[in-house]
Amino acid sequence: MALPAYTTTGERIWHYTFRVICxxxxxxxxxxxxxxxxxxxxxxxxxxxxxxxxxxDPEGFSLRWYKDFFTNLNWQGAVWNSFIxxxxxTLIATFLGTLAALGLSRPHVPYRTAIMGVLIxxxxxxxxxxxxxxxFFYSRLDLQGTHIGVILAHAALSTPFVVITVTATLVGFDExxxxxxxxxxxxxxxxxxxxxxxxxxxxxxxGALFAFVTSFDEVVVVxxxxxFEQRTIPWQxxxxxxxxxxxxxxxxxxxxxxxxxxxxxxxxxxxxxxxxLRGMTPG
Amino acid sequence: xxxxxxxxxxxTAPAEKEILTTADGTPLKVSLQRALRREKxxxxxxxxxxxxxxxxxxxxxxxxxxxxxxxxxxxPQYMSRTVQALGEWDPTxxxxxxxPIFEELFLDxxxxxxxxxxxxxxxRLNYEKSGMSxxxxxxxxxxxxxxxxxxxxxxxxxxxxxxxxxTWRLIHRERGKYTMSYYLAxxxxxxxxxxxxRAQDEKRQIYVKLFGRTxxxxxxxxxICLILAYPISYLLSTLPLRTSNILIxxxxxxxxxxxxxxxxxxxxxxxxxxxxxxLLVWLNVVSEDGRLSxxxxxxxxxxxxxxxxxxxxxxxxxxxxxxxxxSYMRAARSLGANPFxxxxxxxxxxxxxxxxxxxxxxxxxxxGYYITPALVGGTDGTFISNFIAYxxxxxxxxxxxxxxxxxxxxxxxxxxxxxxxxxxxxxxxxG
Numbered sequence: 001m002a003l004p005a006y007t008t009t010g011e012r013i014w015h016y017t018f019r020v021i022c023x024x025x026x027x028x029x030x031x032x033x034x035x036x037x038x039x040x041x042x043x044x045x046x047x048x049x050x051x052x053x054x055x056x057d058p059e060g061f062s063l064r065w066y067k068d069f070f071t072n073l074n075w076q077g078a079v080w081n082s083f084i085x086x087x088x089x090t091l092i093a094t095f096l097g098t099l100a101a102l103g104l105s106r107p108h109v110p111y112r113t114a115i116m117g118v119l120i121x122x123x124x125x126x127x128x129x130x131x132x133x134x135x136f137f138y139s140r141l142d143l144q145g146t147h148i149g150v151i152l153a154h155a156a157l158s159t160p161f162v163v164i165t166v167t168a169t170l171v172g173f174d175e176x177x178x179x180x181x182x183x184x185x186x187x188x189x190x191x192x193x194x195x196x197x198x199x200x201x202x203x204x205x206x207g208a209l210f211a212f213v214t215s216f217d218e219v220v221v222v223x224x225x226x227x228f229e230q231r232t233i234p235w236q237x238x239x240x241x242x243x244x245x246x247x248x249x250x251x252x253x254x255x256x257x258x259x260x261x262x263x264x265x266x267x268x269x270x271x272x273x274x275x276x277l278r279g280m281t282p283g
Numbered sequence: 284x285x286x287x288x289x290x291x292x293x294x295t296a297p298a299e300k301e302i303l304t305t306a307d308g309t310p311l312k313v314s315l316q317r318a319l320r321r322e323k324x325x326x327x328x329x330x331x332x333x334x335x336x337x338x339x340x341x342x343x344x345x346x347x348x349x350x351x352x353x354x355x356x357x358x359p360q361y362m363s364r365t366v367q368a369l370g371e372w373d374p375t376x377x378x379x380x381x382x383p384i385f386e387e388l389f390l391d392x393x394x395x396x397x398x399x400x401x402x403x404x405x406x407r408l409n410y411e412k413s414g415m416s417x418x419x420x421x422x423x424x425x426x427x428x429x430x431x432x433x434x435x436x437x438x439x440x441x442x443x444x445x446x447x448x449x450t451w452r453l454i455h456r457e458r459g460k461y462t463m464s465y466y467l468a469x470x471x472x473x474x475x476x477x478x479x480x481r482a483q484d485e486k487r488q489i490y491v492k493l494f495g496r497t498x499x500x501x502x503x504x505x506x507i508c509l510i511l512a513y514p515i516s517y518l519l520s521t522l523p524l525r526t527s528n529i530l531i532x533x534x535x536x537x538x539x540x541x542x543x544x545x546x547x548x549x550x551x552x553x554x555x556x557x558x559x560x561x562l563l564v565w566l567n568v569v570s571e572d573g574r575l576s577x578x579x580x581x582x583x584x585x586x587x588x589x590x591x592x593x594x595x596x597x598x599x600x601x602x603x604x605x606x607x608x609x610s611y612m613r614a615a616r617s618l619g620a621n622p623f624x625x626x627x628x629x630x631x632x633x634x635x636x637x638x639x640x641x642x643x644x645x646x647x648x649x650x651g652y653y654i655t656p657a658l659v660g661g662t663d664g665t666f667i668s669n670f671i672a673y674x675x676x677x678x679x680x681x682x683x684x685x686x687x688x689x690x691x692x693x694x695x696x697x698x699x700x701x702x703x704x705x706x707x708x709x710x711x712x713x714g
């Protein structure tokens with residue numbers, strides 16, 4: 001946005017001040033995430049930069065905390081649990097959520113608003129309330145402190161994301177494609193797999209990614225519905241910060257930032273593909 | 284009447300002749316209705332599995348919690364005899380119950396001591412009146428030694444609280460299957476000895492204040508988020524697409540990063556020997572002893588939560604600002620408005636839907652936040668959610684936890700209805 005020739009000095013000054021303010025806000029957003037990366041290569045068990053690190057002395061850096069992460073059984077158990085719980089809850093959420101989104105996108109759905117309200121309620125209710133309710137209820141069913149309990153809880157929490165993303169994909173869905181397919185002799189099953197699935201797949205995948213991230217990041221419900229046996233990475237980080245702060249948490253955090261970057265890239269690519277498929281320009 | 288009927292006949296008669304039918308002879312109307320019903324059933328069948336799943340795994344727990352807040356079955360279950368006998372006793376009088384009721388109490392205590400269940404009654408009543416837990420523990424230990432009637436004398440001799448009319452009034456009041464006391468306690472109220480509802484003692488009034496603090500701090504966080512989000516959303520919406528697509532990554536990356544990672548990094552930055560304090564000491568802004576305490580208090584909670592919730596403000600604002608044509612501002616300028624006036628009178632009113640959506644969203648998320656206040660909030664930066672967690676896992680007063688959670692839920696639902704009015708549930712977008 002080059003400044004036109006007729007701008008006054010005052011406008012120029014404001015223009016650049018505004019940019020500086022925005023730069024500072026962007027810095028506020030991104031700096032805390034970037035700062036933990038060098039901190040995780042610390043040699044000492046503190047969350048600070050040592051003088052050696054500041055003078056860029058190679059002696060000041062180590063992989064000590066990464067080694068701890070990859071050898072410590074507590075952390076390894078947490079990684080295993082995180083993946084098991086996230087994968088199974090994503091499968092349940094994606095399957096049920098996609099079916100429901102297909103139903104919701106049909107032209108005649110009775111009580112659509114009410115149904116939608118119920119289906120996305122897990123997203124609206126604050127996590128602490130969901131966690132409290134599930135803790136009480138799952139204790140009655142002996143599901144508290146089991147993997148199944150946590151998986152069911154996470155699946156419930158992530159379905160709204162699948163419903164919303166898949167419904168959004170279906171908004172621009174051209175119904176005549178289904179009729180064309182039937183007209184050309186395809187059975188409903190063939191139509192579903194050859195026509196509907198490829199078109200809604202980007203939505204389903206990004207819904208599944210949202211579901212996966214919801215479960216993978218979720219800590220409140222795990223704290224209550226799960227126990228040590230179901231500890232996930234966020235669970236372990238939470239109790240780590242509360243009890244004994246060790247830079248292993250920073251190493252884990254750095255790895256999670258890398259995961260976040262990969263997720264962001266995938267979702268962004270999917271979104272662009274989806275828009276290209278529907279004939280819109282990527283924006 | 285007769286005229287009207289005749290009119291109807293005249294009106295409908297020609298229509299019947301022209302009725303349209305489908306190929307198999309059924310009237311078109313019937314056939315279409317049947318098709319519509321089939322269509323509706325098919326849609327509902329697709330939705331049903333998820334609906335049931337949410338009902339069982341999510342909604343039933345919430346309703347169960349509503350019930351937990353009034354649940355008082357401990358009393359009729361483990362004090363069944365006393366509770367029944369007390370029905371005839373008059374709590375407004377000044378006389379403690381007579382021997383027959385004490386005999387029932389003795390039997391309840393004896394059975395409860397054998398099954399080790401009487402402690403639960405003590406724990407339940409202790410929420411209402413301190414000292415009850417120890418009374419029942421003592422009774423559990425000593426009731427075996429009492430053998431012969433009169434039980435009234437023996438029990439009062441064992442602990443004189445059994446002779447206190449207020450103990451009996453309490454048991455009488457809490458004898459039912461349901462209780463109001465948790466919901467009252469959540470509002471800093473209690474029922475006194477005479478059965479009237481009054482405010483809790485001054486020192487024990489914490490929850491209303493805590494709800495107030497939660498709402499106040501959330502409002503503050505929301506306002507700060509708005510102030511920070513507005514300029515960058517504006518910048519993002521005016522820059523060329525190529526540049527803004529790169530800059531928006533700076534908003535989306537925090538959005539996708541685990542909130543524990545972000546909370547951890549704020550701990551690293553803000554703590555006494557953290558990055559910011561080290562920097563300030565190095566720059567000689569503060570002395571070594573004068574390190575700022577920015578964490579484990581309100582400041583820490585507000586900074587970390589603003590950072591965590593900022594993307595939720597930027598994204599709705601940005602999506603609204605993107606749709607405002609730049610020509611509006613140019614038109615205002617060419618009609619003689621100075622840049623400031625054009626901004627305030629033309630641009631800002633157009634962004635109100637985005638401001639509304641972002642603010643309500645951030646506020647809703649903020650009042651229910653647990654993790655960040657728990658880790659960086661210390662004692663004065665905690666929210667109502669931290670007390671719900673405390674009552675679930677530390678004090679084990681589940682009834683009170685449930686009541687507090689229900690109040691919080693009520694606030695969120697009211698806000699959510701507001702959000703629906705402003706934005707609409709169906710317009711909710713992700714990423």
